[in-house]
Amino acid sequence: MPEKNLDFGKFGARGIKGSHAVARKLDELAGGIATPVTVKRGWLARLHYLTKSGRSRQAAKEAGLTVTDRTLKAWLEGKRSPSKANLARIDAAYRAVRRQNVARHLLKRLNRDGRGTRVEIHPLDQSQVPRPLQRVVEYRTMNVRRWDRIVGSWAAGDYQGLDAAWDDTIIDLGSQWGQYEYVTNVGFAA
Incomplete structure (x- = not known):
């Protein structure tokens, strides 16, 4: 049917x-970060989540966040802000990595x-x-x-x-x- x-x-x-x-x-x-990705606090929190370990960095790259380390460092230090397209990539990568990280716990x-x-x-x-x-x-x-x-x-x-x-x-x-x-x-x- x-x-x-x-x-x-x-x-x-x-x-x-x-x-x-x-x-x-x-x-x-x-769950996850409640602050919208369009606010500096929101995209910084997502970037910190995506860059806290080598494993999460790799997962972020696989999820579509493919920027240079130099750009990533400038964003994290607050010297530059991501474009709208990159904000969307950051949010999508965050959601994908977050899903992978909590799936085992949710399943249990x-x-x-x-x-x-x-x-x-x-x-x-x-x-x-x-x-x-x-x-x-x-x-x-x-x-x-x-x-x-x-x-x-x-x-x-x-x-x-x-x-x-x-x-x-x-x-x-x-x-x-x-x-x-x-x-x-x-x-x-x-």
Whole structure:
């Protein structure tokens, strides 16, 4: 049933892909620097995070932050400021490295030694859909015991893999699992 919603929203339904809601929640759980990258304090904090070790510097380069050591030193000393394009690269590299660093910890917390984590799935918003065309879709909960593929795909930035992993997970909802391809929110705590 997933991917059958080729014209999602045609009659006024609103929502996002379930896997995107999961990625958004994992980003929220990963935490990080709250100050925006456009503020000096924000980009300096991200640069310090990306340059605190050789391993994190290498991960930042792999994530797309490819500037010379001289430029990086000038930024860290406050002699120069990054351009808008470089600010975007700094933020993207920070998010990628942060995901890699917290993935193992999140995975352990979500799996909870095989007990799993309770997930709340809030259905799509049908308030704008004409009454005769509305489907009966309700709030659902389920316990997800295996987060390995979901967290692994999220940490790698592989959204197609995350989508496939999430679809394989929601099959446990039974015959109605395809109705939860699009949702308003997916909630869980770790």
